[in-house]
Amino acid sequence: MAGKRKRGKIKLFWKQFVGMLGLILLVFSIFSSFLLYSVFRMYVEEEKSRMSEKISMFQYSVRSALNGLPEEYEAIDYAVAQIGESLVNSLGSQNDIVRIYQKKGEMIYENRTSKQISHAYDELRGENACMWQTVKSQGNYYLQSLSLMENKKGNYYVEIDHDITYIYQKREELYSQYRLILLIATLLAGVLSFLFSANFTRPIRQLSRGARRFAAGDYKSRVAVRGNDEVTVLMEDFNHMADRLEKNMHRLRENVRQQEEFTASFAHELKTPLTSIVGYADMLRTMQLSAEEVFLCGDYIFRQGTRLEHLSYKMLELAGMGEKKIRMHPLSVKALVEKTMPAMQMGLKEKQLCCEVQLEEGTIYADEDLFFSLFCNLLDNSRKACEEFGNIYVKGIIRDDLYILVIEDDGRGIPKEELERIKEAFYMVDKSRARKEGGAGLGMALCDKIVSIHNACWKIESQLGEWTAVTIEFPLYQGQREKTGEGQDET
Amino acid sequence: MIKILVAEDDEAISNLICMNLAKAGYAVKAALDGQEAADMLEKEAFDLCLFDIMLPHIGGYELLEYAKSLQIPVIFLTAKGETMDKVKGLRLGADDYMVKPFQIIELLARVESVLRRYHRTVQKLRVLDMEIDVLARTVTKNGEPVVLTYKEFDLLLLFVQNPNRALYRETIYERVWDDIYMEESRTVDLHVQRLKKKLGLERHIETIYKVGYRFVEK
CATH class of the missing domain: 3.30.565.10 (Histidine kinase-like ATPase, C-terminal domain)
Structure with a gap:
């Protein structure tokens, strides 16, 4: 039984402890993840807007260049490739991968050879439409944009792959820092919730100790009441209960004592005349006594018998009082x-x-x-x-x-x-x-x-x-x- | 003569004890309260004290200490039959403990045994032509040793120590065999017959019809 009680106590402590620690860590992780994610998004968006500018420039330049060409000009593809190359240089996109495709998906320009990715060209519709995608290629991350350049001479697609590996690296760094912070936070929260749980369950443990002391027979023991919350009220109630119990027990003990004393006294009152009666009767039956002695014995037997009779009447009177109809x-x-x-x-x-x-x-x-x-x-x-x-x-x-x-x-x-x-x-x-x-x-x-x-x-x-x-x-x-x-x- | 002090506040019981002890050949003084008993102890020398525990003025336990200081053996008489009371009495140095109601024959036996323990009584009883050595448990008749069994010796002692007293079969059985008497048992009669024959006591151990036996010295 004691083991069961002990387990119960520990359970509450661990519940409190684990619950609190879990909650702290959960809130902390949600908050930090959100923070990390938004920082990451911010960087990406920044890159994106920078690239959008480039793309607009690209589109604008290509369109104006093509417009300036005669209608029957045959080598449009080549011209577009030329414009592309000059634009790459002028826009400072040497680090980016720039590819230009013809409407049939045929590549007509590439500033650097690298692994190609097929595109869903059909999804791009309307003027200045642009499609974004993050691509991982050979350990590097690229922010890939595919934009449509509509032209009466035909549609061209420009793909710009901007290297954003540094953002990912930064994110990795942040992650490792985050893990360190999380570890520290876990330890801190662990200590805090341990202290809190211990503090929270202390009055309960005190109460439990008090109850056990009381059960073990130390009826004078009371629980020290501190603070003013529900547990305090419980402690006060416990003390109150202990007071009442002690009083009741005292009364019961007193009753038992009186009862025992009554029984002992009754036995004494019964045995004393009986001793005389038995003794004198034994004398009468075993010894040859003088007439005077016989009288003495008989007299004692009679008087002690009367005493017993009197006692029995009084006892009946006392006992009958409880039953008699009053x-x-x-x-x-x-x-x-x-x-x-x-x-x-x-x-x-x-x-x-x-x-x-x-x-x-x-x-x-x-x-x-x-x-x-x-x-x-x-x-x-x-x-x-x-x-x-x-x-x-x-x-x-x-x-x-x-x-x-x-x-x-x-x-x-x-x-x-x-x-x-x-x-x-x-x-x-x-x-x-x-x-x-x-x-x-x-x-x-x-x-x-x-x-x-x-x-x-x-x-x-x-x-x-x-x-x-x-x-x-x-x-x-x-x-x-x-x-x-x-x-x-x-x- | 052996002197016994009886301190008992109930007059009837006090008288009962005194009468029987006197008949058994002891010199008896009675005190009806503790103070009186203490005064008597101071004035006279006694060989044995019988104290009631609940006495007015001075209790039995206190009297016990006083008697012990005078090296007088003490037997307690009391209505308190609880083991703890017995233990307390015996631990304080009482030599024996009698719970009321008690039988006179038992009281006499205990008095005898305590006195023997203190060598206040004679070791050898001379009755008729017999000499009984209580400690050696031997009997001689006209100087000739007679061999008795254990039970026969106890039986003889019981008769000799309670002369002129009708001893009921159940009393004899309970005292000598220390067991509860069965109505049809012939054990007592057989032993009494053998004892009579061995010691030639046919004339002195009288049979009382339907009751038992009585030892007479004449």
Whole structure:
């Protein structure tokens, strides 16, 4: 997989690199070729126009010379050849090849012997018609012109071959220079596009490295964001994604940790009474014990069994909360508390506790059973915390759109460092005492769940040895609109 | 007499261990939290400590260090069954590790074996007219050596170390053969019969109907 990813990365780099280099070279070659071609054309055209002048002179001279001849003059061909020769000399065309043909294609004059080329004479029509052609002959290039000289004595053709090899040589020179320049340009463009491509793909490579680091488990790693183009946005998005992922992962890990802790604590809570039960039962069956010892064993088995039973009830309550159908109704807090109090009176009387209840009239949206369970648990905690003749205060006040229920006692309090963990399942501030009083360490975890079901929040404050106050803030019930809103939340 | 300190915060378990160790002939002191255990270690000399890991005030690991400095062997008792916890406990120098729930007979066996390792216990047991050398694995009856097989010796040791205790067939099988007991297996009975015959213990190893055997010294 890593290889595939790597190949992908390289591909983009080479694509970028080769594409850019190709483009630069293509534009450069088109431009230079065009330049070279037009320079070449310019030279040729220059030669052509110079030759055109000569041809016009030729035509003019021949025509005027022939006109001056008598009509019955027989040796016209010869005369034309003579005129031609004199013209070659006077026009300075000694370096050119000049041939004059009769209308039948028969050559009547040639200033230099050289290889002849056949011509398509028929294509030339009309006065002063001229035909151009570039001819290569014996390693030399010639600009060849064939012009018609119309005359009442008959048509003559003049061929002038002008040597333009020097233009070709010049072009060759230019070509070799061009090749050198092209080579330099290729190198330059190569370096440039390499740098550009490297620069262009760098953020992508960084991003890829970052992603790989992240995948390898370095969840703290982020990509350094630079510039402000699309890749930057991508990098920012990546970082944002990494942030969210890290947060989620942290939350999941936290969940798993809590789950593991719960399982471990549960196992501990299960194994401890089991050890006693199994041990004492084993004693009963294997040893001959005195009546007193038998009683002791039986008592331990019974008490530890009861503890297990209590634990199983609490566990069911906690587990069942997720499945139980929760019925939320607008309920008066005062009525709820008054309904709950009689059930608690027994326990309170046992310790001769004084319970003061002061509640404002207020309606919250609640499930009656769950509220009952919450209130009982908290009140029971207060009862356990109090010495004999202690005081418990239950206060309810309305502030803004909250109903605040406070349950306070002047019992033994909770050490500051324990307050944070007190809501965790199986957490007990004083294990041995909690067990003696029949606690399984699940009460607060249960309360926490109930509080969150009611969209409420709660806090526990305490002063060790002085007091403990539990404050629950319920959202106040505010008529039909709120009801439908919350109803949707809960179902 | 061998003195054992038991530090366990659960009263029921603490009592269970103390009762059984006392019945096995050890002098036992119980501490219900780490602080109490540390105080006792300071005041008295012990031959062996049994510590719970999760103790109030002072944890089992800390107590272990203290006990080690006094060169007292330590067995951990805990509900934490994870391998890492075991490794941690043993690496810190614990001599053995018991995971709750445990059987009393197993606890006694481990206590015995740790004590033997530290030579805190007698090498030779004198029971009735027999002398059993635990390390040499030899038995003499009235001064005459008796040849026992490996399993027979273990069986004898189990009986002698758990007098007056009904030993269930499955318990015997699991302790001596270290395997899971099959309902119809006659292995235990055969070995017990042979042991009785070899050592003339017919009167002292009682058969308990449908349960197993009990060793009585009288």
